[in-house]
Amino acid sequence: MGHMDRRDFIKTTSAAALASSTSRAAARAAPRRPALIKRENTKPGADFQLTRVMLDSMKGFRAANVEGYCSRQSLRAGEKIDFFVSTTPAARFHLEIFRMGYYNGAGSRLMTVLGPFNGKKQADPPIGEKRLRECAWEATTSFTIPHDWPSGVYLGRLTTLPDASNQPYWQSYVVFIVKDDRPADILFQVSDNTWQAYNRWPNGWSLYTDPRAAHAPDVSVSFDRPYGKYCQIYDSALSVGSGEFLMWEYPLCYWLEKHGYDVTYCSNSDVIDPGSITRCKTMLSVGHDEYWDIRQYNSVKSAIDEGVNVLFLSANDCYMVTPFTPNARGDALRRLTRQTCYGEFREDEKAAYSKVLGPFENPGPDERDIIGARTIVPFNGGGDWTCAKPDHWLFEGTGMKKGDSIPGLVGWEYHGEPDPDRKGLEVVAEGNVWAGGTKLGKYAATIYPGPKGNFVFNATTIWWSQGLSDPPGHIIPWSHWSRPHGPDERVQRITANLLKRAIA
């Protein structure tokens, strides 16, 4: 158990067991609402984008003019969320809340406007144990989610309201997830642990900034702080306050809601309860889904055993064991600590990456046991996604032949070394990837059968959703001298084929 002592472990697991039984009871009570998302998307859309975003310096991450965070990663309708906002200097501001979806192409719906509020500067938190930066701001407002707000990812757009038009206004986002208990076809798990792991707010305080090593264990991050600008591969203005949602997850959300899929959303932290998964026919891991509490792993594994289909439309998944702990106020699941890795690193990986990795003791279980493949070292790069098994049903209607490629779709992280002992595992796409732009590696996209006629698919790329849609404001990434091209009819068709079988 590494650094969580046994007493804490028993406490957290029994709490999870309790949560699990309540949500299972709720799921029994919650009716299916297969037309909910379709109907929601017929409502009028709105423009959710940021216009004026100012960082504290050209190379900065935080938007000190106006920035905020939420008291919870996710909550249900009828529950209460607190918003914490700081403005430097003190400024009036309001908060517009948008639900993210398709909405006839607009991409979001304006749900409500809160405020105006009189903002003030709130304190930067001291550096705590394990490099923790945890804010304890005064709540700006407390808001109860109305009963008619469907499950989804919600962005709050903070905008300062200057006295005159010759003074600039400033903006950033807050982000939260509205979840529900309804049995739905698709569970869309947002990779918010990874968003927080890479969050450097206020400047150098991510899970990667310990001077000992980029992946040093015993470093903690808190959800009680704003999301700074995304710190890797490219500059995304819209990431300020919204984690990585708009970059890696939103193109999938936009596409699913466009096509009227029956989808419900949750946070990584919700998957601690296996019942949150088993109420749905299929679960999606999306984008960059690197950081998992071991209880998430156990939930996903048991859901597969119970017949849920899992689609890893993502990469670098389940790479690091990051137990959740409560924040200083005692709110559950508000801190993450890098504890160890999933699966044992290979000796050559340890040697090549001794300055970056660990050292990690007592690694968690092998991530291949759920994904079918693993994060290979060296990581970071890109390649073309090349069909290896064109006769597989997932390629139906794509016209793809063996060796046909989707340019640049693999990146900027990926999986390889498919599990040789996994019965029935098929490599459906494989090829070369260039780590750092030039160093050769081999990726593999896989599918394997679960025990109840279900399946587990591994797309092997963070960028899968780039091939699905190009929502308003979206920009395509470029990293390690490689880039995907955006929407591709073949990626759309493969995804539709997978979902068709998964929700049948």
Added chain:
Amino acid sequence: MNIIKKENQLPGSTDWQLTRVRLDKNDGFRSPGIEGYCSRQSLKAGEALDIFVSTKPAARFHIEVFRTGYYAGRGARLMATLGPFDGKEQPVPQVGPARLRECRWDKCVSLTIPDNWVSGVYVGRLTTLPPSGDEPYWQSYIVFIVKDDRKADILLQCSDNTWQAYNRWPDTFSLYDNGDPGWVSGPDVDVSFDRPYGKYRQIYENPQSVGSGEWLCFEFPLAYWLEQQGYDVSYCSNSDMLTPDRGLKCKAFISAGHDEYWDVRQYHSASALRDAGVNLLFLSGNSVCWVTPFRDSSQGAPNRIITRDAPYAGLARQAQFTELKRFAGHATGPDEGLLMGAINVIPVNGGGDWVCTKPDHWMFEGTGMKKGDSIPGLIGWEYHGDPAKIKGLEVVAEGTAFQGGTHPQHWTATIYPGPKDNFVFNAATIFWAQGLGKPPGHMIPWSHWNRPHGPDKRVQKITANLLARAIT
């Protein structure tokens, strides 16, 4: 059916973007793995274009030539694949007088433009062909314009002088580099079209700009939208505007994106078009700012070198800008305000919302815009300042741009009548095209803490209203 509608019915390409683009270093501009340039900015069908390519190390490669347009949303059509060729490393030219870097590479191939290639902006995608799939391939673009002489409704002028002015290839050799650190806007610096376009050097990282100038950044969203709507549009280079002849066969002339650098003959041509009744649409910002005479290349090819000679008169009036002192003794150009409707301001870099001030004007018909309604972030990252004193001129939108992100500055969008019931519109922003289309691979810019949002029905409707009147 017009020629553009017909052309756009042909099948588009699903793979014309760059996938693997590698610069010589992380903050570099050139892509020595494979890079190239063309012998001419523009040419007509039936004429020959020489293409020059260098590969380092020597590598086999091919060239796929695409016409950019709409094509049912795909954005480009594959016209021809040239090669494969055996590439070789070609020399980086010495620094010449006035810091000129002019390549004289061995030609790779000469392409005679087929008669059925429609006027348009063409990109050639250079791709290395490694002997094994275990070696990475590398790509970049070349760019050229196919022009014609047909009577067309719209003439879209590419701002290729500006692309070249900002081109630092191989590293620090743009019109803004005189050897001193930082950005310098001075005389006595020359740039040549005989060299590859390096990566666009300002405001954001756009991998697709490597070899394609600023076409894909600031102009293509306009062309994509025009061709989607089926407008009868023909294309030309800045250098095709040295006489008014081409434009006189068209009903509307469009300056697009960032159109800063004009030979004074371009100014006189555009004025002549207006006086002859052609409508002018400056869907651009920072336009007609600097006088940049064309010169022949060292091998005698016309219009292949530009130099910054002087400011245009509106800019020159901003005496507080000390850099203008560098031009003491240079005759300023004519007043750009009298051509566009508003003058340049300096320093100019920032952004703001595009705010309607004259909602009853016909150009706002059907937009639903009221006085004070704004289009977020559409102004930037350069714009136009005060309106000129022209009879009948109307300010249709104006507001505050925040120069450098925070310093308030006044901008104005204007329209004024020409002598023959025609008009001249000034949108006052480089970003206008961002509100029209979002072609495949397009990146919305972010600069000076401001960003436009991409396609906006109001920008589309205003543009359609302007064009409806311009081409009737």
